[in-house]
Amino acid sequence: MLDKKYDQKLVESNRYEYWLNHHYFECGDTSKKPYSIVIPPPNVTGKLHLGHAWDTTLQDIIIRFKRMQGYDCLWLPGTDHAAIATEAKVVGRLKDHGINKYELGREEFLKECFKWTDEHKSIIHSQWAKLGLSVDLTKERFTLDEGLSNAVKYVFVDLYNKGLIYRGEKIINWDPVAKTALSNEEVIYKEIDGAFYHLKYYLDGSDKYLEVATTRPETLFGDTAVAVNPKDERYQDLVGKYVILPIVGKKIPIIADVHADPTFGTGIVKITPAHDPNDFEVGNRHGLERIKVINEDGTMNENALKYQGMDRFVAREELVKDLKEKDLLIKIEPIKHAVGHSERTNAIVEPYLSKQWFVKMDGLSKKVLENQKNKETKVNFVPARFEKIMNNWMSDCHDWCISRQLWWGHRIPAWYKNDEVYVGINPPKDDGWVQDEDVLDTWFSSALWPFSTMGWPNQDGLFKRYFPTDTLVTGYDIIFFWVCRMTFQSLEFTEKRPFKHCLIHGLIRDKQGRKMSKSLGNGVDPMDMIDTYGADALRYYLTTSTACGMDLKFDEEKLKSTWNFINKLWNASRFVLMNAQDIKEISLTNLNKQDKWILTKLNKTIKDVTKYMEKFEFNNVNAVIYTFIWNDFCDNYIEMAKFSSDLVGTKSTLLYTLTAIIKMLHPFMPYVTEAIYQELPLRDAESIMISSYPVYDKKLIFNEEELVIDEIIDFIKNYRNTLKENNILANYQVKVNFNEELIIKMLKLQDKIINEEKDITKFKVSTKNYEAIIYYEKEITEDDIKQKEKLINELTLSIQKRENLLNNQNFVSKAPADLVNKEKEKLQSEKEELAKLTNE
RNA sequence: GGGCGAUUAGCUCAGUUGGUUAGAGUACUUGCCUUACAAGCAAGGUGUCGUAGGUUCGAGUCCUACAUCGCCCACCA
DSSP states (O other), rough: OOSOOHHHHHHHTTTHHHHHHTTTTOOOTTTTTEEEEEEEOOOTTTTOOOOHHHHHHHHHHHHHHHHTTEEOOOOOOOOEEOOOHHHHHHHHHHHHHHHHHHHHHHHHHHHHHHHHHHHHHHHHHHHHHTTTTOOOOOGGGTTTTTHHHHHHHHHHHHHHHTTTTTEEEEEHHHHHTTTTTOOGGGGEEEEEEEEEEEEEEETSSSSEEEEEEOOOGGGGOOOOOEETTOOOOOGGGTOOOOOTTTTTEEEEEEEOOSSOOOOTTTTTEEEETTTTTHHHHHHHHTTTTOOOOOOOBBBGGGGGGGGGBBBBBHHHHHHHHHHHTTTTTEEEEEEEEEEETTTTTOOEEEEEEEEEEOOOOOOHHHHHHHHTOOOSSSSSSEEETTHHHHHHHHOOOOOOOOEOOOOOBOOOOOEETTEEEEEEESSSSSSSSSEEEEEEHHHHHEEEEEEHHHTTTTTTTTHHOOOOOEEEEEEEEGIIIIIHHHHHHHHHHHHSOOEEEEEEEOEEETTTBBBBTEEEETTOOHHHHHHOOHHHHHHHHHHHOOOTTOOOOOOOHHHHHHHHHHHHHHHHHHHHHHHHHTTTTTTOSSSOOOOOHHHHHHHHHHHHHHHHHHHOHHHHHHHHHHIIIIIIIIIIIIHHHEEETSSSHHHHHHHHHHHHHHHHHTTTTHHHHHHHHHTOOSSSSSSSSSSSOOOOOGGGGGGHHHHHHHHHHHHHHHHHHHHHHHHSSOOOEEEESSHHHEEEEEEEETBBBOOOOOOOEEEEEEEEOOOOEOOOOOOOOHHHHHHHHHHHHHOOOOOOOHHHHHHHHHHHHHHHHHHHHHHHHHHHHHHHHHHHHOOO
């Protein structure tokens, strides 16, 4: 028997171990149809946050649902080495101990990274366990493990051989703190206060100057031209002449290039090919020299004259001071502009000329766009609008910079000897080759995750059975980083989509709608919430509170009320168990009308819930199941069942209904439903998680009884309302036109019923078939009269409205017939009611 | 500049393919310790569905424009 009180700690302790020990999470029953999900591998950088809890619970819900529906489910877990993120953390930790990464050396540093990884993997494991996630731990992978590393090498080499990976010198996004290149996606643009520095570039041999505006004056040491638009009439005569670079004193040409926008500022732009992507292009067009002026760490180099060694921002200040002194500064115009920051280190990103490895995106992305046109083979986003996000990215994406100047990650399988380059899975056999020092972007390996984790490039085993996966669940913030890249790599290498469905959820925000972040201190630790309310409450709250794709404002009050819901379920279960403990078998043959009523409601609920589960609309699952449990089952059926709890039909119905309820809730709240299931006198499996999901049963739909009980409940409600509104105390009498036990018992009318009319104040309560006249000694007050007038008015208005509607021939002819009939019925009953009221 | 989303009860949010008196939780008011549950039960009020047009017999829902807020992408030399 269940304890008197729902105690989430008691309910949730040891249950995960029980499931694990019974191997329920493991896939492999080939007699069933396969269903697979790969977890978005969390970074081994820290603890899981609420967003992870949300994301993984969604997956657990789907996988538990499918498992109960009889699928052979693989939910493949794993973690991501998270190259730059982890490296930054380990560098930070070493720094705290006074150790420098470079002094330590590559090999020792990697040992530290693996140590860090192991620590965080175990934290993640224990958090997964607390959340109750039914991942198949026997299939767990890590992006740096041997199999995945082989897949990464294979893909790199293959793309290289196909000409889709190349090495080139280009302007890339440089993180001067982590000292590595970044992809476009790893740069976060933030609006900050900056300035336009308007400088004087004197014409060669003249006292006239051009006004050139820049936001980054310190790059002027790298200027190799200034440009005007070829169509800009103001400056036609200047093209081909020279200006003197301020401070430096060097002559640089004035060129004509479309990059210069005549409508922007003065229409004159300085060209710094080594430090600006647009200028780089201009430089290519005009054969300009590329002069680097900034070092890897963001300090100025030897080309910056006396500013050499200063940080680029210090140099900017000093330079501006000097420009001012030399009267080369016209003005400083404060502006707000978007400046790129490194996603991981938050350093201001420097556009930087360097030699990097790139993935050529053109063909790969076209394949995706083509495939998305085919309904049978495309990735189906839920909600569908997110497909556009991917398609937009695919139709306008730049080559992907994949090399990172880091140590933690997959080392690039390229070797150099003088000017020769060798790319291969294994190192070249002869001497003198040196391997590329760099590693790959962490997303290069995650892009292969859905198939590399399944043994690919090996084509059998897990890959053969479970790929393509069925559903991927992730947040909209990593569609570019990950979903897009998985999709093109999967199409390129397996010729299949990586997953059939892609369920997208939003972000967790605080109550004011702000992102949760360490700096704001508004983060909520899911483990704290589990301690207070239980994993079941947290899971249910997170996954049923918003529609798909929407952000979630975390509200502890709502979490609390979810706990209340579980407590309600717990107590309803106690009631059922107290009354049906002795049952030997479920027999749904001798049923009374209330049994039939709840079975009807139950089966309609099963139908709806299943439909919404299939569509991943878990908020709608909640809407129907919550109402069913709290209103239909608890408030009404259990109350009525108290009058027939000794009958086999009612006992069976109670148990049958409760069983179906906890099964439907199990994917959401695995712990409490298992706890209850284990107490049931009759069970179809040793654990609820391997029991079968409820199936809609047409034979248990009793339309007639449903109507009867609906009306009885309606009548009871009206009756109570009348008592309350008129302040009628217990000592009244009542004359009724029925002998309905349920009403009499529910309203406790046994001793109040009389057969004769009385000449005192009366109150009428009626529905279609039931009528009661309550006699009560009470002064009729002004309020009572007003109340009655109000009722009559409302009714009259409503009747008028309905009559107008029904007199509208367009409505009658065009609206569906049953709707018109319903309107007619309503009109009729309203008229009757009005008549009753006015006759009193 | 391009795109996406939001705007519904005091608050947090639902609202399927249009169906005619718009829902839930929470908060609030009133009355109840009725042996599953007071973390509960019973009853109750609450809305010009952002604004303005349009389509339709019928619009929270579809179309157009606008407003406010938020997000994404691109660009800003």
